[in-house]
Amino acid sequence: MGSTPSTPSTSPTPSTPPKPECVSVLADKQVKEGQGVTLQCEANTGEVTAKWEKNGHRLECVEGKHTRSQSGTAFSLTIKNTAKEDEGNYTINLQNDSGSASCSAMVIVELNEWRTAQRTQDPMIKTLKNFDISNSEVRELRFLLHGPVGAGKSSTINTIKTIFDGHQFINCLAASDLSGESFTTKYQRLSVGSSPFAFYDVMGLEKDQKQDKRKQPKGVHSDDIINALKGHIPNDYEFIPEQPMSEDNVNYISDPTLNDKIHCLVSVIAADKVTLMEDDVIQKMKTIRAGASKLGIPQLVFMTRVDKVCKMTQNDLTKIYQSKKIKEKMEECSIRLxxxxxCIFPLKNYHEETNMNEKLNCLMLEAFTQAVHSAHEYVKNVSHKKKNVE
Incomplete structure (x- = not known):
């Protein structure tokens, strides 16, 4: 009787897992300091290796702080007791033999408010409009704004005029990001309604063209700004970058009064360009600040374009003093200058808006109010010293 041939046994071939895909991606999160936050995403398969990154580097998980989990095709990362160090861009990478996929989200941490801010504009506007200068010889407090091209000097003045006038003050003569050149060529006096305040706008500061002697100097000379602080430069004087004002110039004011002088120097710097500022420009600003210090003139910094560096602030200006990004930019500005x-005031100018914005107004009014008090204190101090000499 013949035997039936046996069939060799074979093990089943393992199936290839599908290539990972993110069915639902991580979502940006905004969380208050000290609270917890969870990032979640859904994949098309659970047969993957999941790795988390923060700001492009492998996430260093801390016990009791970070919890990574997987439930089927769902993946999550929980961060407990968030602090400013937890702010950043988080990425999950999913990988298997068939391929990989990833998605990212931003975690923004609202810090505990580290500087208080006014929320209503009317009291500040009323105080400024009714401001009275204690010295009858000084008809107006004068503020000189200087800084790099495109920082927002002219836009700052336009914004203050808008707030005082109660409607948009639109002036196209402001430096363009596209041209990179200053539209301000003269020493311009700009008044603010009937208030006792006047702004002086100057050409933007630019780096020296040391590498090419054939190029003409560009931007205002630091000596011209120091001369303006002393009251030697008349209104509407046209700057000559390669030839700063001297005593031989027919326009030179040889014996300026206290009213002719500048009472507060305001440095205007764009928050999104602090890191990119040329060392030459920084040095010029330091030279001008040193000149102002010798004269006893108070100095403030208006840090513009805050909405360009912080999404939270872009969405809600009232959270400006809860922003890690804004505080970092202020610290960088403090160190470099x-x-x-x-003495640094983060703010936003009117740019795209056509309607009034009270949140924007309050930030500007707080900064300007401090400038007014500083300028007035300088005038009182100079007047007191003059009386003692007499």
């Missing part, structure tokens, strides 16, 4: 943090 040598200005105390309490």
């Amino acid at each position: 040598g200005v105390p943090m309490n």
Whole structure:
């Protein structure tokens, strides 16, 4: 009787897992300091290796702080007791033999408010409009705004005029990001309604063209700004970058009064360009600040374009003093210019808006109010010294 041939046994071939895809991606999160936050995403398969990154580097998980989990095709990362160090861009990478996929999200941490801000504009506007200068010889407090091209000097003046006038003050003569050149060529006096305040706008500061002697110097000369602080430069004087004002110039004011002088120097710097500022420009600003310090003139920094560096601030200006990004930019500005943090005011100018914005107005009014008090204190101090000499 013949035997039936046996069939060799074979093990089943393992199926290839599908290539990972993110069915639902991580979503940006905004969380208050000290609270927890969870990032979640859904994949098309659970047969993957999941790795988390923060700001492009492998996430260093801390016990009791970070919890990574997987439930089927769902993946999550929980961060407990968030602090400013937890702010950043988080990425999950899913990988298997068939391929890989990833998605990212931003975690923004609202810090505990580290500087208080006014929320209503009317009291500040009323105080400024009714401001009375204690010295009858000084008809107006004068503020000189200087800084790099495109920082927002002219836009700052336009914004203050808008707030005082109660409607948009639109002036196209402001430096363009596209041209990179200053539209301000003269020493311009700009008044603010019937208030006792006047702004002086100057050409933007630019780096020296040391590498090419054939190129003409561009931007205002630091000596011209120092001469303006002293009151030697008349209104509507046209700057000549390669030839700063001297005593031989027919326009030179040889014996300026206290009313002719500048009472407060305001450095205007764009928050999104602090890191990119040329060392030459920084040095010029330091030279001008040193000149102002010798004269006893108070100095403040208006840090513009805050909405360009912080999404949270872009969405809600009232959270400006809860922003890690804004505080970092202020600290960087403080270090590079040598200005105390309490002399730096982050703000936003009118740019795209056509309607009034009270949140924007309040930030500007707080900064300007401090400038007014500083300028007035300078006038009182100079007047007191003059009386003692007499």
